[in-house]
Amino acid sequence: MQVDAAFCRIADLLGEDIQEVVTGLSSSYLRAGGEVSGATGRFGQADLRGGREIEQGIQSSSRDSSFGSPSLVAPTRLASPADIAALIGDRTLIFDFDGPVCSLFSEFTNVQVSDIMRRSIRWRFRFQRVSFPPKINREKDPFEVLRYVAKLGEDFGIAGEKKLSALEVVAARTAKPTPYAHELIRTASKSRDVVFASNNATAAVKTYLATHDLDRYASGVFGRSSHILSRLKPDRFLLEHTLSELGLSPDQVVYIGDSTTDVMAAHASGIRAIAYANKPGKLASFMPYEPEAVVDSMSVLLRAL
Incomplete structure (x- = not known):
């Protein structure tokens, strides 16, 4: 499966910052070799609202x-x-x-997901000139990136969680x-x-x-x-x-x-x-x-x- 197909699957969920994220995913894919391989039941209200x-x-x-x-x-x-x-x-x-x-994440690596999250947050809060320390810029674990983003403030945490959730939903389909x-x-x-x-x-x-x-x-x-x-x-x-x-x-x-x-x-x-x-x-x-x-x-x- 070519990279463009992967872009199409995430575009509908990533919203207004897709251009920035796609740029990040593209560079991440190039570093990785430029290619990736290729209803509800008895759930009730079982999420963590509240x-x-x-x-x-x-x-x-x-x-x-x-x-x-x-x-x-x-x-x-x-x-x-x-x-x-x-x-x-x-x-x-x-x-x-x-x-x-x-x-x-069988089609996307954790490194690529972490990179997408960082670029998404930078774009979402671009007027606040958000930057990450070197350790977080190198971080491969999306959860560690999310934990750091959440410490920046409630709006940052909500935005970071939303983006990671969108990527996870896309990934869950394949x-x-x-x-x-x-x-x-x-x-x-x-x-x-x-x-x-x-x-x-x-x-x-x-x-x-x-x-x-x-x-x-x-x-x-x-x-x-x-x-x-x-x-x-x-x-x-x-x-x-x-x-x-x-x-x-x-x-x-x-x-x-x-x-x-x-x-x-x-x-x-x-x-x-x-x-x-x-x-x-x-x-x-x-x-x-x-x-x-x-x-x-x-x-x-x-x-x-």
Whole structure:
């Protein structure tokens, strides 16, 4: 697929600053080689609108907010289907999105998305002569760019979140499914609730699920909001909000994520964590954070059901 086709897919969502963003994407693609490869269900009101009020309630909680772990022994090996079956029992499964379910930016790299975000913010606030420090100019992680932008002020945070959400929605339409994830979601939903809680935009998760006819299996989708950009994972806010909306206790769910921040957020909320080691070396990187289990394929969970 040529670069021009990618431009067309993002143009309708990026709005008035498309010229500036396209310039950035073009230069980013040239540096990368000049080419890229080529409905709703039972969601309810499961986004994070009203996040300030919810956040205040959580902050006033007497619970210790340190990143701890449920009192279970951390694994030193990959879990077997029998291990996973014993761990999840009949608990609700809460999935992170990018990683356990799909590879969200399979057509755009994180570097390109970060570059687009910086150029978009510069253009949106061009009369304020916005500039980024060298570290943020080199930053490859879009979430780190977003966190920095949010610190510049509320208007900046809202604009940055809006642009990242637009890019995520576009990417969700062509995101590459994680092997066995779709079958796992369908199978798990026959015996328990399946929920999604992610630092990605709620709209992006819903778009992906609808595109693959998986929305019917979702009992809830909880995602990022411009109101709580300072409390993305590894903060416990998202998962505690998810539990509150579902009316469940931490012991009634298991969280499945592919990063150390997922494990940290789960344990900060008192939730058991299954870590998805989808890249070489991840088993070792997860060990200091003591997930209850580590798998290197969603097929292990599928066989456990």
